[in-house]
Amino acid sequence: MKDYVTEAIVLGLRSYRETDRMVDFFTKDFGRITAKVAAGRKPLSKFSPHLDVLNLVTLRLVKKENFTVTDVLIKNRFPLLRKKLGSLSRALELAYIIKVFAPLQAVDLNLWHSLIRVFEKTFIDFGFFLKIFGYDPREARCAVCGNKEISSFFLGDHSYLCVNCRTKFPSSELLLIR
Ligand SMILES: [Zn+2]
Known part of the structure; x- marks a missing residue:
């Protein structure tokens, strides 16, 4: 059994078996991973x-x-980010994007440093991150009408939409690009 230490951003948590948790992390040294936290659901964990x-x-x-996580210690809770409701909800959406698009165990230091930077500055440009995953907004057109003025990214089928066409899609699955 090998022992590792790395920095990580917590992307999401879910219950696993009776008392455990599975946690999604984006780590500096391994890229995106899922790790088990034994007894992580117990209130006194x-x-x-x-x-x-x-x-x-x-x-x-x-x-x-x-x-499996054997120890964890907070380095930064990004208090500024958590204070601004708009930034916080965009950051949570960004965590979701990373969870969906970042390949497992692929180190990406550009993505790592960009994540930390935008969480510190509390300004999040989804287009910048979608471009990293191969969805460049500058080359995109609306998937419905072909308009070059795209405004949103639809998580349902990973397509860009213009301001008119986006109204036909559930807003909970749309990322506002501009
Ligand atoms: Zn359109």
Whole structure:
């Protein structure tokens, strides 16, 4: 069993078995990973307070077949980001984008440093990150009418939409680009 230490952003958590949790991280040294937190659902789990979505943490991990968290410590909760409701909701959407689009265990230092930077500056341009994953807004057209003035990205089928056509899609699945 090997032991690793890396920095990570918490992307999301979900319950696993009776008392455990699976946590999605974007890590500096391994890219996106999913790791088990044993007893992570128990109220007194010492890890729970550190594992809020969007936290920058220092992680200690062991890897057998899968990663298991053996220690976690908050480095930055990005308090400025959490104070601004608009920025916070965009940051949560960005965490979702990373969870969906970033390939597993592919190191991407550009993505890593960009994430930290936008969480610190609290300004999030979805187009910048979608471009990293191959969806460049500057080359995009509305998937419905072909308009070059795109305004949103539809998470349902990963297409761009213009300001008129986006009204036909559920707003909960749209990322506002401009
Ligand atoms: Zn359109």
